[in-house]
Amino acid sequence: MIQVSNKIKRYMKLAKKISLLSCLRFKVGAVLVRNNIILATAENLRKTHPRFGSGPYYSLHAEGHVIWKAIRKNIEITNSTIYVYRSNGGLAKPCKYCQDILKEFNIKAIYSNGTKEEFSCMDK
Ligand SMILES: [Zn+2]
Numbered sequence: 001m002i003q004v005s006n007k008i009k010r011y012m013k014l015a016k017k018i019s020l021l022s023c024l025r026f027k028v029g030a031v032l033v034r035n036n037i038i039l040a041t042a043e044n045l046r047k048t049h050p051r052f053g054s055g056p057y058y059s060l061h062a063e064g065h066v067i068w069k070a071i072r073k074n075i076e077i078t079n080s081t082i083y084v085y086r087s088n089g090g091l092a093k094p095c096k097y098c099q100d101i102l103k104e105f106n107i108k109a110i111y112s113n114g115t116k117e118e119f120s121c122m123d124k
Helices: 004-018 062-072 096-104
Strands: 026-034 037-043 083-084 106-110 118-122
Touching: 004 026, 004 037, 004 083, 004 106, 037 062, 062 083, 062 118, 083 118, 096 106
Parallel strands: 083 106
Antiparallel strands: 026 037, 026 083, 106 118
């Protein structure tokens, strides 16, 4: 559990909105923020990516997708924070593969699984 600020709630609310764009059963939304600026947003997708894809999973996770979107536009993402919302109430913590990507770019993750107003933090 972490100290939940209005800022966290605001970004998580946006991540929730983004998650609704997903066509998958387990909808996940991610918002990448740096210095109070939203760099990119993304949902999980029914396809994958050789570098930002999610290991053996058949989908591109929202975490990898949002990083890929930012990188593609040459946006500097080191030391940013990712807000991840997972709609199904399951484990919201980024999977091992996404954690590796987040570590590579020194990104801190704040996540919520949507069942309660509860947020967790994974330090970079
Ligand atoms: Zn993942």
